[in-house]
Amino acid sequence: MELRIRTATIADLELFWHWKNDPEALKQSFDSNPVSLENHTKWFTAKLQQDQSLFLVVENEIGEPVGHVRFETEGSTATIGITVDPAFRGMGLGAPMLKEASRYYFESFPDNEIHAYIKTDNLASYKAFVKAGFGEEQKVDVGGVASFLVKLRKVKG
Secondary structure (H helix, E strand, O other): OOOEEEEOOHHHHHHHHHHHOOHHHHHHOOOOOOOOHHHHHHHHHHHHOOOOEEEEEEEOOOOOEEEEEEEEEEOOEEEEEEEEOHHHOOOOOHHHHHHHHHHHHHHHOOOOEEEEEEEOOOHHHHHHHHHOOOEEEEEEEEOOEEEEEEEEEOOOO
16 A cells, blocks of 8 residues: 655544544553544644644555554654554554654654653553664653664664
């Protein structure tokens, strides 16, 4: 499947809201509380205007959104998050989505490092990040939740 990346717009607000409130996404999220559309609208609108936030929509070759990848940059480090649309899960799209989105991110921030925090019981996500080139695995605690931290730097040259 050919994947294309585009930056999110306000028109994607409800799509992101549905992804956020998907039961499997909530289960794997560090914030597992459902979000009201009102609160999501405030948050999403603010995030789209912040320079340190980059929200990307990943689409297939016919323009269907298959998921999103998001970056929150602080200093020279970005924290990455991914959601694959429920209709496209189990198709092996996680790693290609992460590779394409990371390539896109590094075009603007070539000297930064990308960090991913993954719950230790989320093996599908962990495997996708490793397959996408993330490494330097560490076990960390994120708000009382056992997690992996994996990192990616742009390959020079």
